[in-house]
Amino acid sequence: MRTKRILTPASPLAIATLTIGLLTIGLSGCDSGVKEMSDDEVPPMASIEIPIGVVVALTGHHAEPYGLPMQRGFELALEEINNLGEVKLSFITVDDMSTPDGAEAAVRHLVNQNVPAIVGLAISTHLKQAAPIAQENEVIAFSSVSSASGLGAIGGFVFRTSLVxxxxxxxxxxxxxxxxxxxxxxxxxxxxxxxxxxxxxxxxxxxxxxxxxxxxxxxxxxxxxxxxxxxxxxxxxxxxxxxxxxxxxxxxxxxxxxxxxxxxxxxxxxxxxxxxxxxxxxxxxxxxxxxxxGWSSMSDAPGNRAFVQKYRAQYGIEPEPWAAQSYATLHVLANAIKTAQSADATAIRDALAQTTDFPSNLGKLGRFSFNPDGDALYDQILVVVRDGELEFLD
The missing domain is CATH 3.40.50.2300 (Response regulator)
Known part of the structure; x- marks a missing residue:
């Protein structure tokens, strides 16, 4: 039996919920936990808080297998990113209610909130319906789970973490x-x-x-x-x-x-x-x-073991692949914001498109890149079920 290491967050994640039409919207954010610096020492992008839209299924058919693990992965990454002190992010989280129409309504709401980027959008059917709205308004739609081929053709503001x-x-x-x-x-x-x-x-x-x-x-x-x-x-x-x-x-x-x-x-x-x-x-x-x-808790990809340990300590359960991919998604996005040194969606999009061999917790080697369509490239993992557990397929 593995011994759980207790991880104490720098500050608790506050979540507020309000109802807008048929949507349930949760606002979540956490303090950066970075000790005070002089004005000269504060990185430029850490002096402003950038709101990021999060579209996940909190209710309905897709909540338990996809939405809730994704939310946990995003929250864990948010805490780490803000504690690093190079960029500061906050979340506006919207329940897509496990439907394509819910995803579309969520994206429309977040576009009106002037977020530069929206993450989540798990199901390819949902992304196909909702991403064109983000593209039309030049807002990044960065799906951490969708993997149907061809959706990158929606436009240059659409990115995906899963291997298509x-x-x-x-x-x-x-x-x-x-x-x-x-x-x-x-x-x-x-x-x-x-x-x-x-x-x-x-x-x-x-x-x-x-x-x-x-x-x-x-x-x-x-x-x-x-x-x-x-x-x-x-x-x-x-x-x-x-x-x-x-x-x-x-x-x-x-x-x-x-x-x-x-x-x-x-x-x-x-x-x-x-x-x-x-x-x-x-x-x-x-x-x-x-x-x-695309992900396994057994992988030696950079930072993967630390992610697994933190997830177990934070939530008391084993991490799910969709949590791991959402965790990686937010880190890739934060790196693009840091590279762009801008909260402008177009500048962030351009930095995302140039992402090459970014160290991540995905695949066996963890080298994350985008192809010209905004789809992820990294090595995948073959697994087989033996005695009720997933093992590497040699």
Missing amino acids: TDVSIPDGVIATREILDYEEVATIYDEVDVYSTSSNEVLRSVLGENGVEILIEEAFKTGDTEFSEQLTRIAAKNPDALFISALSQEIAGILAQTAELDFPETIQIIAPDLTMSEVQKAGHGAEGAIGFI
Whole structure:
């Protein structure tokens, strides 16, 4: 058992909540905790407080798997950044209520608050609807979780921390096929979710390019809880592997039902964004499943062990990938503000676009960069479920 180290924050995070229309808005901020300096010693960007918009799901379907971990990651990073004393940030946090319309309304509200940047916007379907509003108003929309391909084309103010599907899927397929040597596969995907359809489309292309035949494709809709008919048809085809393209709740449900249906153990299950949340919910159904992910608590990326220790001490739980990615997002944004020496959105955007090999807690090596579309580049991690735990897939 690991011994938890007690971390005492420089000051508690204050959260105020008010209602605007159908939105619940929480304002949060914390003191920098930096000892007093003379006017000559204070870095220019530490003398002003820059409001950052945060759009996360605090209620609804996506709150538990995505929104609440993201909020914790942002808050932990905010405390660290302000304590460093080089820039000073505060949050205006808006609940997107787990809907695309909620995300759009949240972004419109934050644009009216004159924030230079908005972080969060987890779900690709939400980002697709809400990011054009930020782009039109020249406000940065920096998603810490969205990974559907092509959304960077919305415009130069859109950035993402997750590895997008047209980066992660090809690398994952090549790596897993070298290990498993599969020739015939099946796919199952959410036909209404933008990320899931993007993942399945990229899979279809990459598998074909590598000579792998897709025997059957099955679909469902976000919120479905019954997958037995699709899984039964897949089992009848007896593929070498099954690829799952879905959001957290549905991944867990599909994995759990493979155990209930006595799904053939000869069919290797691969879920690209597999996390411990789905593993724990799925129980025995997750055993042996493989994922390719952007963050692991086991990684030796710069600062990752310190992040894991601080998170455990602050919240009393193990850090989730979406918390880790949100933590990295705010540090990348703060570095761009420091580089730009400006609170102007265009200046920050230009500094973000030039981010190269920034030390982060993501991937195995932690070298974070952006491609020309504002999508993140770093090495991803292959994992497998063994005895209910995620381990590196060698």
